[in-house]
Amino acid sequence: MKITDIIQALDLKIISGQNGLSNEIKGGYVSDLLSDVMGNATEGQIWITLQTHQNIIAIASLKEISAIILVKGSLPENDTIEKSNTENIPVLSSDLDTFSIAGRLFDILKME
Amino acid sequence: MQFKHKIAGGDFAKAGNIASSVKKILRQLNIDHAVSKRIVIALYEGEVNVVAHAYSGIVDVDIDEEKIKITITDKGPGIADIEQAMEEGYSTATPQVREMGFGAGLGLSNMKKNSDSMNISSVPAEGTIVELITYIKPDAR
Numbered sequence A: 001m002k003i004t005d006i007i008q009a010l011d012l013k014i015i016s017g018q019n020g021l022s023n024e025i026k027g028g029y030v031s032d033l034l035s036d037v038m039g040n041a042t043e044g045q046i047w048i049t050l051q052t053h054q055n056i057i058a059i060a061s062l063k064e065i066s067a068i069i070l071v072k073g074s075l076p077e078n079d080t081i082e083k084s085n086t087e088n089i090p091v092l093s094s095d096l097d098t099f100s101i102a103g104r105l106f107d108i109l110k111m112e
Numbered sequence B: 001m002q003f004k005h006k007i008a009g010g011d012f013a014k015a016g017n018i019a020s021s022v023k024k025i026l027r028q029l030n031i032d033h034a035v036s037k038r039i040v041i042a043l044y045e046g047e048v049n050v051v052a053h054a055y056s057g058i059v060d061v062d063i064d065e066e067k068i069k070i071t072i073t074d075k076g077p078g079i080a081d082i083e084q085a086m087e088e089g090y091s092t093a094t095p096q097v098r099e100m101g102f103g104a105g106l107g108l109s110n111m112k113k114n115s116d117s118m119n120i121s122s123v124p125a126e127g128t129i130v131e132l133i134t135y136i137k138p139d140a141r
């Protein structure tokens, strides 16, 4: 499944990193602890978090995360947006909380 | 092949830059994907530890046909009790650093799990040296 399909299905707002929107999604990961993501997330996953600072892009890029979903309507900081655009890692935003958005994403991905 | 990078303590904006440039080099060298993923995790955590806990540091990377050796040498407070520091969940990170999602106390264990050998030596009030070795061909361990 492509990120663009997820954006539509989950009604996500595209904040930045448009050039990465054709990335393929292979599952999801939910965590706000950066070492947990570093140690346990895998390539191609979509990462749901409430962290908005630029280190999330560094991690996403190192781990080859396909996109980041920020929860509860959070918006990233400006340097996060810039980095997301240079690394081509889409930052998306949902008005829902982590539990709700993760649940919906899980439902969509399990049908694959 | 050998190279050196500097790390400035407290500079969270640049945390991960060294791991990123090493990752590119490992890709150019056609290093096995699974091996390079482990190296990137371990190096990232080592880099973040200098940023979060020390004043300045140097990363030496030495790649030969058999292995990659990464040595992270910092000037800083050092680690008085290395065994305790290795425990998952143990962290002396400040509340601000924790709020950013760093300081979960999982860094050193990530480094241990993602290298073939890890050696820490430290002098309190002087600094810390972390040496990570990873074999390029997984069966050469």
Ligand SMILES: Nc1ncnc2c1ncn2[C@@H]1O[C@H](COP(=O)(O)OP(=O)(O)O)[C@@H](O)[C@H]1O
Pocket (backbone or CB within 6 Å): A035, B045, B049, B050, B052, B053, B054, B074, B076, B077, B078, B079, B085, B086, B090, B091, B092, B093, B102, B103, B104, B105, B106, B107, B108, B109, B128
């Ligand atoms: N380079 C270092 N210099 C001084 N102290 C360190 C260093 N690396 C790790 N530590 C100590 O070990 C603890 C655990 O490190 P780690 O497992 O990476 O967790 P975290 O960095 O999330 O606190 C740190 O909180 C710190 O007290």
Ligand SMILES: [Mg+2]
Pocket (backbone or CB within 6 Å): B045, B048, B049, B103, B105, B106, B107, B108
């Ligand atoms: Mg750490």
